[in-house]
Amino acid sequence: MMDQDIAYIMYTEQQLHERENELGKLLTKEYANRRPIFIGILRGVVVFYADMVRRIPIPCDFDFMSVTSYAGTTSSGRVKIDLDTRYDLLGRDVVILEDILDTGRTLKSVHDLLLQRHPASLKICALLDKPERRISDIEADWVGFTIPNEFVVGYGLDFNDSYRNLPYVGVLKPEIYEK
Ligand code: IMP
Ligand code: MG
Secondary structure: OHHHHEEEEEEOHHHHHHHHHHHHHHHHHHHOOOOOEEEEEEOOOHHHHHHHHOOOOOOOEEEEEEEEEEOOOOOOOEEEEEEOOOOOOOOOEEEEEEEEEOOOHHHHHHHHHHHOOOOOEEEEEEEEEOHHHOOOOOOOOEEEEEOOOOOEEEOOEOEOOEOOOOOOEEEEOHHHHHO
């Protein structure tokens, strides 16, 4: 089973849900009467996205983007849009949801791209944040947990396309990387 590859659990499902409850209240307050568009960055965000939208009981639009990021020569890097949002963002309140903010290249690129479409507001909500690894000048407006520089899996996050369906955030055993 996948559990055998996990060195330790960083956040249990219950801890994740408790923090999501808090975030949900903050976003509900922020976007009451504004019909925000929640744009999730596929695929890692799917579990967090489903949890968050159910904790924000206000009218909203659901959407997703899929991007491939490349390490560029500039700090912002480059990003290729594989799936774009179907909404016109002009004058809309947009929230980007992401699983983890690491170097920040992905979110910096997506954020700057969406900003060019003149939304009324553009904010970021990330489940996890690894500030030690930041290269790009970008921060999330809401963060679930700030974590040390460890590679984590589960709750949507993958290693080589596995472990996304673990119901917790865990750290892989070193021998899994070294294989
Ligand atoms: P960034 O562009 O470096 O901020 O990378 C963000 C993306 O890298 C995330 O959306 C994840 O897909 C992936 N990533 C970064 N750190 C981790 C991790 O610890 N586990 C799994 N995926 C990660
Ligand atoms: Mg991702």
